Amino acid sequence: MQKVTCSVEALEEMAEALWYVRLKPELSVDFLPGQYLLVVMADDDKRPFSIANTVNEEGVLELHIGAGPDNTYAMQVLKRMQEQGQIEVQLPAGKAHLRSDSRHPVILMAGGTGFAYTRSILQQMLADGLHQPVFLYWGVRFEDNLYADQEMKTWAAEHKELTYVPVVQNGDEHWQGHTGLVHEAIMEDFPSLAGYDIYVAGRFEMAGVAREAFKEKGVEADHLFGDAFEFI
Template sequence: MAFNVTLKQSGRQFQVEPDEPVLTAALRQGIGLPYGCKNGACGSCKGTVVSGQIEQGAHSSSALSNDERTRGMALFCCATAQTDLEIDVREVAGVGDIQVRKLPCRVMSIERKADDVVVLKLQLPANERLQYLAGQYLEFVLKDGSRRSYSMATAPHEEGPIELHIRHMPGGKFTDHVFGAMKERDILRFEAPLGTFFLREESDKPIVLLASGTGFAPIKAIVEHAAFKNIGRPMTLYWGARQRKDLYLMELAEQWAKNIPNFRFVPVLSEPDAADGWSGRTGFVHRAVIEDLPDLSGYQVYACGAPVMVESAQRDFTQHHGLPADEFYADSFTSAADLANPV
C-alpha cells in the first residue's frame, strides 16, 4: 500500500511505495526536491519530518548527525515511509521539467591537465542532444551495474562534446581505468541529467562561486552559461587547491575575469610550493571569502568540491556571516569512502 507525502511549504502531494526512498518517489512524479549523491553521503536532500514515521537508511554521520535525527530531520534519498508523511524540504523548480535519459557515448578525447586530472570529452550519437541545467551531473553506468558521478563542465547551450574533469583516485576502479586503459573511441553509457546544483536565474543577488579541485567543473558550466545569457549579476569565483599545478585551468578563469563584466577570480592555495613563487592568496578557500565578504546576507553561494570544504563553508557562512540557509547551494563530491562508517 502506497503512502501519501505532503510538502509543507507548497501543499503538493505525491505517493511513495513501501521500501521506495522518498526522494526517488518525488523525482519519479516530477516533483523537484534537492539532492546530490543519492546515497546518504552529502546531505543535500536533508529536511524535516513534520508528521508521520520514516525508516532512515544507512548514511554518513557528517550528512545527518544523531542530534539532527532527534530533532526530526531526515535524508530523503535513503528514508522510506512507514506512514503517511508531511515533510518540510525545499522544492526545486525546473528539475522535473527535464527528462532523465540513459545514453551511450564515445570517448572523443582524454587530455591530461595535471598529474592527477584529465579532461574527458564525450561524443553523443548523431542527432542526439542532451538537455540539462548548467551545474548538473551525469552518472556512468558501469558493466557491473555500479555508478560513478561526474559534473558536466560544458554549458548547456554549447554544441559538441560533453566535457568532464576527472581526478585520479588511486585504487579507484573507474579512475584507474580512465588514467590507464581507457582510449579514444571507447564506448560508455551514462544517465543524465542529475542533481539540483544549478544557477537560480530568477534571483538578482550577487553570486559567490566556491570551488575546490575539480569542483571547478560545474562552476565552469555555470559561468559560461551566465555569460552566454548576459546575466549581469556580480559574480566572484574563489577556486582553492593545494598547489599552483592543481589549478589546472587557471588561465581560463583569468580570461573570464578579463572578458566577462562584473566577474572576479580569486585563486587560493593552501600549501603553495616554493618553486611556484606564489604571491596570491593562501589558506582555506572558504576563509578567503569571509575575509573579503564578512557579511553574506545579500548573496547567493554555489559551492562545489571536497565535502570538508563544502561543510565548513555552509556552517561558517550561515551561522556566523549572515548567509540565508536557503541561499547556499552545494554539490559535494562524495564517494564510497564517504560511507565507510555509516550510521
C-alpha cells in the same frame, strides 16, 4: 534520467592526475548548468561527475576528472573509456543548478575538480550576460593544480562584473595570491554573506565545513546550493 552511450572524443591529462574528457552522446541530451552525469559502470554502480560545460551546438559533454593511482574509483572509469572508446552515462542529475532568474550577487566556490561545476554555471552566466557581480573562488592544494587558470584570467579581464580568486593551500615563496583553505578566503573577503547566492562544489568534508562557516556570516539557507548538501 536519460541513458545514452557516448563516444570518447578526447581524453587528455591537463595536469598531474587531472584529466580532461570530451564525450559525444549518440543522442541529443539536455541539462541545466551545474548538473552532473552518472557514468554507468554496472546497474548498481553509477559514478557521478560534474559536467564542465553548458548545452552546446556540438552536443558534447566535457568532464574534469581527478584520478591518480590511489583513486581507483575514477581510474577505472578512465581505463574503460581508453579501452572501449565509449561509455554509458545517465543524465541530468543534481538539484544545485544555476538559478538563472536570480539577480543576487553570486559566489562560486570550488575545491579541486569541483571547478568543473562552477565553470558550467559561469559559462552560462557569461553567455546570458552578467547581470550581477560574480566572484569565483577556486581552491587547490598546489599552484600546478590550477589547470584552467589562464582561461579564468582571460574571462575576468573581459568581464568587469567577474572576479576570479585562486586560493592555493600550499603556496611556495613565489605565490602572491590567497593561501590556505578556499572557504576561509571567502570568509576573510566578505564581512557578510547575506543577500548572496552561493554555489559550492568539492569534497563533502569541505562543503560541510563551508556550510557551517557561511551560516555564521549570514547566508540564507535557500541561497546556498551544493549537491553535497543532499548527502551530509
